[in-house]
Amino acid sequence: MISLCLIVLNETAYLEGCVRSARPFVDEVVIIDTGSTDGTVDLAWKLADTFAEVPFDGDFSAARNEALVRATGDWILFLDADERLMPAEGARLVEQLEQAPEDTLGLRLLRYNFFADGGFYTGRELKVFRNRPDVQYRRKINESVAASIAEAGGRVAAAPVLMNHFGHSRSVADRSKKAYTYLSIMDRQLAERPQDGVLLGYKGLILRTLGRFGEALEYSDQSIAVAPSSATVQLFRGHVLRSVGRDGEALEAYQRGIELAPEDPAPHNMAGLQMISLGQRHDAADAFRRALRLDPEFVHAHINLGLLAQMAGRWAEAIELFERAGARNPGFYHDDMTGRVERDPYRAFYNETILGYAGLGYHLGYCAHQLAGRIPPSGR
Known part of the structure; x- marks a missing residue:
């Protein structure tokens, strides 16, 4: 079972596209809103299986961990609202999870970050990991579960899966x-x-x-x-x-x-x-x-x-x-x-x-x- 988790703030332009891109490959959607004022809350209620509003105090890890405690899947797929999974890549991800060794606690996906003019940059991002109490986000910014996975003695593998991020196409x-x-x-x-x-x-x-x-x-x-x-x-x-x-x-x-x-x-x-x-x-x-x-x-x-x-x-x-x-x-x-x-x-x-x-x-x-x-x- 896979849980899609998101934290959002004023994401009416992107949220539905993100959830729709991942829905065929996940079993539940958990959305945490951190103070939206643009209608994101109403939209999130429609899209999520589990939804909560949590005040944001400047700590991205704390907000993300609020989603983790509400997720019930064996695996977490944590996306931002302006990220997308392509159909073939989602299917490839499910296959990777089905074959993952027990000591593999996380997977890095290759993310393409696009600008309005088609320019781009990339990064291997730790977007998928096992749902365990000892796997938590750390750091206020540049937050990641990598440190907690290392402390748990787990491995993080590079998955042959691409994903896209269109947030840099914003104004x-x-x-x-x-x-x-x-x-x-x-x-x-x-x-x-x-x-x-x-x-x-x-x-x-x-x-x-x-x-x-x-x-x-x-x-x-x-x-x-x-x-x-x-x-x-x-x-x-x-x-x-x-x-x-x-x-x-x-x-x-x-x-x-x-x-x-x-x-x-x-x-x-x-x-x-x-x-x-x-x-x-x-x-x-x-x-x-x-x-x-x-x-x-x-x-x-x-x-x-x-x-x-x-x-x-x-x-x-x-x-x-x-x-x-x-x-x-x-x-x-x-x-x-x-x-x-x-x-x-x-x-x-x-x-x-x-x-x-x-x-x-x-x-x-x-x-x-x-x-x-x-x-x-x-x-x-």
Whole structure:
């Protein structure tokens, strides 16, 4: 039995889509509202098997744990309202749970986070875990059950399952408001744990997305000073350096991340992107292929290989690579014109593809028209 759990706040635009995407694969839905004022409460009553309203005191773990105590399933699938399961991926998840060894207490799904223009970034997120009293969320922000699973002697496995997150397609105003909320909670947690290198690095990422690059670099410097041997900190460091055009240093940070976590495909992919910026296209292709060998679910590496083919004028090869990625995850075709017309100069810094990426539909259409000879020469 699987319990879908959510904590929500003013999510009328997203909540129903989330629940509908997961309903075929779960046995119950548990929703905790943390103070909505937009009609989310009425909607949640209709969608949930179990619903409760809980005041939010700035501790995301506490809110999530309120859902856990009400869930009755053997497994928990914890989603955010703006996340979605695709049908094939939901079925694959159920299969993974049926086959999971007893000592596997959690599964990480590969989440694609999409922007209105089709840009994206990824992360392996611990979204599924066994429903046990000793498996609880920790930390006010960047909350996770990973620590409690480790203390219980359990394993966390990477599942061959993709999921999509469309929260970054919200308006710039909504995303900025959330960013400042996160910064406030981060400051509270850093007051308690000032030597938390990952959190320092994460704060740098948030500041970068607000255009506060000087502060972003300061927090990135602090994170490296505190935790130079953390692959995550090195990855975050590369992201911040990339956003300010320090491409060579960014590549060095990603390569250091590879040394620390050679089996993680993320720094390989990011190193490949920096190699493109530095004109090292052959090495970039090798880096993208390594990422795919390490994790075949890392399908956006096909997009990055396709972009290299597009740069070289190999139109048919580019089309095949783009279509391969889109067939596995149709989310790559996401495009929201409302979001495209907003002024959001910092969105591209998130991209785990080239900074000028325009969405899979654009690149696929451009290459198809080039292959058909429908685009006149540029004259260059």
